[in-house]
Amino acid sequence: MDRYQQFTTSGVGRVLVKRLGLPNPVPLRRYRPGEPVLTGPALVGGGPLSEVVARVLAGAGIETCVEPVATHGALVFDASDLSTVEDLGQLHDFFHPVLRSLDRCGRVVVLGALPERVDGVARVAQRALAGFVRSVGKELGRGSTAQLVYAAPGAEIESTLRFLLSARSAYVDGQVIRVGAHGGSAAPVDWNAPLAGKTALVTGASRGIGAAIAEVLAREGAHVVALDIPAQGADLAAVANRVGGTSLQLDITSPEAPVRLADHLRIRHGGVDIVVHNAGITRDKKLANMKRGAWDSVVAVNLASQLRINDALLAEDVLCPGGRIVGVSSIAGIAGNTGQANYATSKAGVIGMVDAYAARLAERGCTINAVAPGFIETRMTAAVPLLIREAGRRMNSLAQGGLPVDVAETVAWYANPGSGAVNGNVVRVCGQSLLGA
C-alpha cells in the first residue's frame, strides 16, 4: 500500500474520500498459490461459447451459475453471436441487473468474435463491444476489472480465461485481447507448474520488473537464465540464486551479444523456450535539448539489440518449437510522452516488432506478444518528481500504481503452453491508464 492508500483507510481519510470524491484505491487481490481463483461464483451468460466457458471454469475450480446470486466473483458474457446493432441491447440486459452484485476485485469478461472474420453489420456489432468493455472498466471501481476477448472460431481460450479471471491479472484492465485459431496450443500437464521443463531467458533481470519476471517464470516451473550487464553482476547473481536459475553477464548492445547468447543457450540449455526482452533504459530530455547519444543509446538497448537477438535465435533454430518471445513496451510507446521522444520511439518500435514477427513465428508454432506497462512501482518511477509521480499513480481506473509482479504474471500467461493461439497482442498492464487509452 502506498502512503495515500494508507491514508484512505484511516478514519479521517475515509470521510474525506467520500466527501471530496477523492480517488479510492482498493488493495488489489494478487495471486497466492492455494487461494481460490475467485471470491464468489461466476455468472455465465450469452451465446454459443458459454458452454465452453463453463467447462473451462469448472476445470479451473471456479464455481459457475446461470442465474444471479447475491454476490458474484465474475460476470462472463459471450457476445460472439451478436450480429446486429439491436443485439447489443443484450449487453445491457445481462449486465445492468447484476453489476452491483460484483464482489471487490471482481472480474468482467466479454467474449467476442474477431471483427475482421465477420462481415457487414456483425462486424459493426463486434467492434462496438470494445467501447462497452472499456466504459464498464472505468465504472466498476473497488479493484474490479473488465476485459474483452476476441476469439476465432474454435480458439483455445482456456489459458486466457484462467489468467483474466484470476488475481494474476490484478492490474490488467480495459484490455482487448485477440486469440487466433491456430498456434499449437497444448494445455499444460500441470496448471500449477505450466512451465516445467522450459528454459526462459530474461534480460535486465537483476532488479525491478525483470527480477519479478524471473521469479514468476521460475515459480511456474521454468529454468531461468537471468541476463544483465556486468556492472549489475552481484544483484544478478542474487536473483539467479533466489530463483534456482543461472546468470549471464552480457551487454545486449555489444556487437557479439547475439552470437554469444545463441551459443550459450544452445550449448548449455539445448535451446530456449521463452525469451523476455525486458532490459530497457531511459535518457529523458525534450527533443530540442536531446543529444544524439541519448537517442542512440535508448534505441540500441530498447529496440535494435532485440531485433538482432531475435534474428540470431531464429536463424540458428535456438528458439525451440512452441517458443515464446515477449517484448516489454510501455504506455509511452502508445501515447507518447514529453521528454521521451527517444524512449517512446523505441517502445512503439517494440509494438512494431510484434506486428512484424507474428506471422513468421506462427509458421514455426511460436508466438510473439508484448506487455505495455503503465505506472509500475520501481526505481524507474521512484525517480520521477513527486507531483508527476502522484498524478501517474492515480490517473487510472484502479487509482494506484501496479507492481512488478503484475507485469510478470502477464508475461507468464503469454509463456504458458496453452497460449499458443495468443499471438501478436500488446496488452497494457496499466490499470486502464488514461494515457494512451
Ligand SMILES: NC(=O)c1ccc[n+]([C@@H]2O[C@H](COP(=O)([O-])OP(=O)(O)OC[C@H]3O[C@@H](n4cnc5c(N)ncnc54)[C@H](O)[C@@H]3O)[C@@H](O)[C@H]2O)c1
Ligand atoms: N517501471 C515502469 O513503470 C515501466 C513502465 C513502462 C515500461 N517499463 C519497461 O520495463 C522494463 C523494466 O523496467 P524497470 O522499471 O524494471 O527498469 P530498471 O532500470 O529497474 O531495470 C532495467 C534493467 O535492464 C538492465 N539493462 C540496461 N541496459 C542493458 C544492456 N545493455 N544489457 C543488458 N541489460 C541491460 C539494467 O541493468 C537493469 O537491471 C524496461 O524495458 C522499461 O522500459 C517500465
